[in-house]
Amino acid sequence: MSAHRDEGQSSPPAAGDSVPSAITPARQGGCPECGVESASLVFEGCDRLHGLPGAFRVVRCDDCGLWYQSPALDPETAAGFYPTDYAPHHRPPSAAPLAPETAWYLRERLGYRHLAPSPTPAMRARFMARWRADVDLEPRFVARGSVLEIGSASGWRLAHLRRLGWDRVEGIELVAAAAEASRLAGFTVHSLPVEQALALYEDESLDAIVTSMVIEHLADPFAVVARLAKKLKPGGEFLFSTVRRDSVDAWIWGTYWRNLDLPRHMVWFTRGGLRRLLRPSFHRVRFTCQAETIDLVGSARYRQKEKWNPLDSVVTRLGERKLRTPMMLLAFAGWTSRVSIRATRRPS
Numbered sequence: 001m002s003a004h005r006d007e008g009q010s011s012p013p014a015a016g017d018s019v020p021s022a023i024t025p026a027r028q029g030g031c032p033e034c035g036v037e038s039a040s041l042v043f044e045g046c047d048r049l050h051g052l053p054g055a056f057r058v059v060r061c062d063d064c065g066l067w068y069q070s071p072a073l074d075p076e077t078a079a080g081f082y083p084t085d086y087a088p089h090h091r092p093p094s095a096a097p098l099a100p101e102t103a104w105y106l107r108e109r110l111g112y113r114h115l116a117p118s119p120t121p122a123m124r125a126r127f128m129a130r131w132r133a134d135v136d137l138e139p140r141f142v143a144r145g146s147v148l149e150i151g152s153a154s155g156w157r158l159a160h161l162r163r164l165g166w167d168r169v170e171g172i173e174l175v176a177a178a179a180e181a182s183r184l185a186g187f188t189v190h191s192l193p194v195e196q197a198l199a200l201y202e203d204e205s206l207d208a209i210v211t212s213m214v215i216e217h218l219a220d221p222f223a224v225v226a227r228l229a230k231k232l233k234p235g236g237e238f239l240f241s242t243v244r245r246d247s248v249d250a251w252i253w254g255t256y257w258r259n260l261d262l263p264r265h266m267v268w269f270t271r272g273g274l275r276r277l278l279r280p281s282f283h284r285v286r287f288t289c290q291a292e293t294i295d296l297v298g299s300a301r302y303r304q305k306e307k308w309n310p311l312d313s314v315v316t317r318l319g320e321r322k323l324r325t326p327m328m329l330l331a332f333a334g335w336t337s338r339v340s341i342r343a344t345r346r347p348s
């Protein structure tokens with residue numbers, strides 16, 4: 001038995017959810033973290049976002065406690081669960097100028113000395129600039145440096161990084177149409193599974209790797225993170241965002257939690273699980289919780305479709321705009337499910 005256990009693994013599903021039962025997951029190699037074949041069913045769910053057919057199982061490893069989808073979707077099947085209107089693939093590029101406090105933080109704290117000087121903002125604005133830079137996965141600048149985005153979608157972040165002065169900006173994007181949009185904008189983007197695309201890069205050749213809301217879509221994020229760590233130079237940064245299940249919204253809404261996102265999400269980490277994911281190759285790990293009000297409103301709407309709950313009525317009536325301040329407070333307290341992480345590759 002492993003010496004560690006995932007935080008929150010004994011927490012029961014929300015009221016009305018399925019009762020856990022012992023199963024053997026139909027998955028090659030068992031648990032993606034520890035390889036143990038034995039797991040317990042947490043619940044079975046459906047595609048609430050797009051309504052595509054199928055029932056999908058979330059299981060908990062009986063050894064390390066990781067939650068993962070079993071059976072895992074094969075890549076060909078998984079591609080069919082990303083419809084042409086899947087929102088992340090259509091985010092338009094933004095050419096809006098940087099806010100003064102953001103420009104100041106990038107220049108003075110993240111090494112973008114080539115940006116025009118900005119007035120020093122007040123303390124509160126400096127705090128918010130740091131929070132925003134971490135949430136937005138802004139890498140520390142390296143002159144003549146190289147940065148790779150995994151899951152580059154239509155290329156809006158690649159364009160942003162190029163405007164900030166990065167010399168070599170490339171992407172990996174499995175969805176062919178999204179990758180082609182990036183290529184038309186002049187970027188090198190590999191339309192391959194991430195495991196194959198990373199093989200195109202030499203070890204210790206990249207200064208930064210950025211990936212937003214991708215690792216939870218991978219059947220084996222542990223293998224991928226170990227592989228991408230080798231592509232980073234010692235001291236290079238890995239910046240990524242994902243969702244964690246030890247959060248207020250996951251606890252309240254259970255199987256209706258918007259960030260469960262079956263069947264597209266394949267694993268669900270806790271904060272401790274994310275630290276274990278990074279520990280072999282990374283240090284100086286910093287967590288920054290995001291404040292996305294759609295996670296509350298969307299979860300409430302999912303449950304409203306099937307049963308009445310007074311909390312859901314309040315949340316949907318308030319709406320995203322009025323929930324912005326309480327959501328920010330939850331984020332600063334570390335209780336929201338979306339998290340951005342900045343980590344540095346350990347010296348060789």
